[in-house]
Amino acid sequence: MTSHRLPTGGRLDRSRRVEFSFDGKALHGHPGDTLASALLANGQRLMARSFKYHRPRGVITAGSAEPNALMTIGREGRTEPNTRATMAELYQWLEANSQNRWPSLDQDIGALNGLLSRFLGAGFYYKTFMWPASFWEKVYEPIIRRAAGLGRATTLQDPDRYEKTWAHCDLLVIGGGAAGLAAALTAARAGASVVLADEGMELGGGMLSDPASWPQLAEILAELATLGVRLLPRTTVFGWYDGNVFGAVERVQKHLAVPSPDAPIERLWRIAARQAVLASGAEERPMVFAGNDIPGIMTASATASYLHRQAVAPGKRTAILTQGPAGFTLAAQMEALGLEVAALVSLGNGPAWQGKAPLIRGIPGKAIGGKSLKSLQIEGGPRIEADAIAMSGGFSPVIHLACHRGARPVWSDARHAFLAPSEQDGLLIAGAAAGLSGHAACLGDGAARAAAALARIGLRAEPAFGPAPEDAVAQAPLGELGKTKAKKFVDYQNDVHAKDLTLAAAEGYADAELAKRYTTSGMATDQGKLGNINAAAILAKARGTTIAAVGLTTFRPFYTPVSFGALAGTSRGHDFQPTRLSPLHGWAKTLGAEFVETGLWLRSAWFPRAGETGWRQSVDREVLTVRRAAGLCDVSTLGKIEIFGTDAAEFLNRIYCNGFAKLPVGRARYGLMLREDGFIYDDGTTSRLATDHFYMTTTTALAAGVMTHLEFCAQALWPDLDVRIASATDQWAQMAIAGPMARQILQRIVEADLSNEAFPFMAAREVPLKGGIMGRLFRISFSGELAYELAVPAGYGEAVADAIMAAGAPEGICAYGAEALAVLRIEKGHVTHAEINGTVVPADLGMGKMVSPVKPDFIGKHLLHREGLTDPQRPQLVGVVPLDPATPLRTGSHVLAKGAAATLENDQGYLTSTAHSPHLGHSIALALVAGGSQRHGEEVVVWDGLNDAAIPARLTSPVFIDPKNEKLHA
Amino acid sequence: MASLIPCPHCGPRPKEEFTVRGAVLPRPAADAPVEEWQAHVYLRENPRGDYAEHWHHSGGCRRWLVVKRNTATHAVHSVTDAAEGRP
């Protein structure tokens, strides 16, 4: 392998060596190299195998549009497939591996696909893999996946971190070439805040490939830095969004061998710009001729970039194909550097040529070679020995971003290119992206555009550069060249060749969007950045129409692929969403609680004790202790909302279906909140602490939803009511103290008379605790026992819980968790969202009488009495017990009439909640069963399809303990 | 990805901070016929063009807002507090 590195030149730091490997082979380059330039410098032209035919491929470009040189770089968790070698900066010990080849890049068995190519033409997915349908999953898909592939993602954890941030500026300049630099300079001199982003590792764009402009480039960059412009190299602006917000991803540390843990590897920017200048440059068009994908063939601008930036010669003898002056300029530069130009082939008009190379007027017929180029046959002309071809088929402005918000590209006859509307709200287009050529012209245009953009926001700016003439006249896209039927690639990445497109047109898929789907031209990671214009030219010819009539496919974000890591930012793993901890979390943890995730919350589920071997044992003990003595349960996760105002009572009266206007101060009431469609939304207790102050509790699940609902009602429906609402969920630690001994235990820490007379069922008021803090005490019960809920300021929660546990020690008080709470409430027939599942109305739960018949209005009143919601055969809440007490019931099982087959038609409802009742010694369930309220005592079958069980059972009242509520009122 | 909504209380804020409820519809009178309530709850226009919606600045000031915007162009014409102009 011979070195292609020139002895001098380039923007490299030759004093330092950078070691790297490709497919295990040890190679080296220098700082300033990309992976692609370093491989070329080492003579490694074969870099990849193509997608479908596994053809040998090298680089075509030196930038982000690269369709061929996709590699897997990095190792272990940092493995990244499909990285464009043209964009990856070289770093010490970089490991790169080729993809889509077996057993090796040199000898790839998949290349046999080339022999099958007549089956792999346009529409082959649709034609070949249509039938039989059963073949798809087992045969076709695995074959396609294996043979036609890109790289494989690692399954290891990504060790790096990512972050997201916002920026705000007067002017965002996208692209750091001549036009962008001039725009940024113009704006910064005028005192505007400026962000300049460029996808490359160095700012300068095309100026970097032109050593003559390097001194000017250095001057501009130095001035931009002193003016405080935020310079973002390695930052791809990938999307333009509403409100003139741009998305960008900055590759902060992708170019470092060992990323610092103190910085993100990538940073996602959202840039809110008052105005923006798009100076994204232009993409050079490849030429569509036979063999145009052989390694050694690349665009002229890529050749110039490698030559001048990294001092890499394209080959020993380079043939230059050019449609305009670009190839002439390159030929002259190469000869000045002493490199051999085998021929300068001109397809159009060019300037006068005084160089050594023969000037040939003609078109390329066929490139010859396998893994490396050997020669070029001119159509009807000579064969030129050459190991490299630089081709220039004209330029296509990069207008993607300007079309992300709906604008369509417009064909320009003058520019022979698709242009975006040059003046849109918030965005102007400058330089080569607007179709201009030449650095001087682009500097002038960038400056003028920046001044125009700033004028829109009332800032006056003096253009930093004046207008200048352009270098060249634009050239029409060439389309297919040469008469041979051999493959001429249009879309390299998808292996789409000219014949695929003419075939698609012949089969009726000539529309640009249809042809894309039918042939896959313009799909995948490069989205046709190079190929789409040639595809449009070929389709236009096949249809006998113009390129303008064919058009382009829609441009959508993202401009280039963006990593999931950058989009996720810090929302990963455990940080995907916050974890909420109760103020009593530490208390529960000290007591050895097992926790369960409930939404964002961690709730104590049960409290195992020594000798207990399973959760059921702990839960049974907790339930029996509550029923016999007392228990303490953390209910802090319930939503808590403070409601103030002279109209607070009227407000609640409209929110709940039952009355609240006349609730006396010092009392709590259970309330049912409906949706406007009549179905129950949430339930909970609300207490009146003063005439104009209520304290509402909601279920844990709907705490946020109820808060939002109340805000909507107060602000949007009834802004005339004097009511203010504040969420207080995190301000209070709330605990339930339940059981026949609850009062005597609580009395030891509360400085108020808790006798039944002084503090009856549903009493609710502030009480002083021993030690001086104030608590809110509510005599309410979810368990069905004599019970209280005590709320104290969150910071006192653990101390108060400890005090209650100590006070209750003589009675044997225990801590109980969410599981025991669930068993207790099922035994009592209390509902949760397992029953309030969005399909039930109050009457379904036996609460029809709660609905106020006298209130003129409340949320849900007006649709509650529709026919379907009053049908006596609606599913209604019942209890279910198995006839054989040893048989467990399972939630989700369906209820069937005795003897009925298990069919959808015979379904009578299902079990919403089940538990083992230690109190009763058998399984119990709550269920929603058709007409259930009238069927207590009826024998039915509980059908558990998952376990293939049909369990004889009986419908009962949903209240399994204390039906007369004697315990509650004790 | 991103875009900005000018909250009358908080200034321009990213749309991710907001929750959209849907069309602004006046709640029928308490004695309105059931058909009117049925339409209020279930029937929605799906216009291409100007649309007024209730948005909640749920990650900000927690005020309910009326956002008048164009569903085709995404242009936001005005953002006002939902209580504004009400009795």
Ligand SMILES: [Zn+2]
């Ligand atoms: Zn706000």
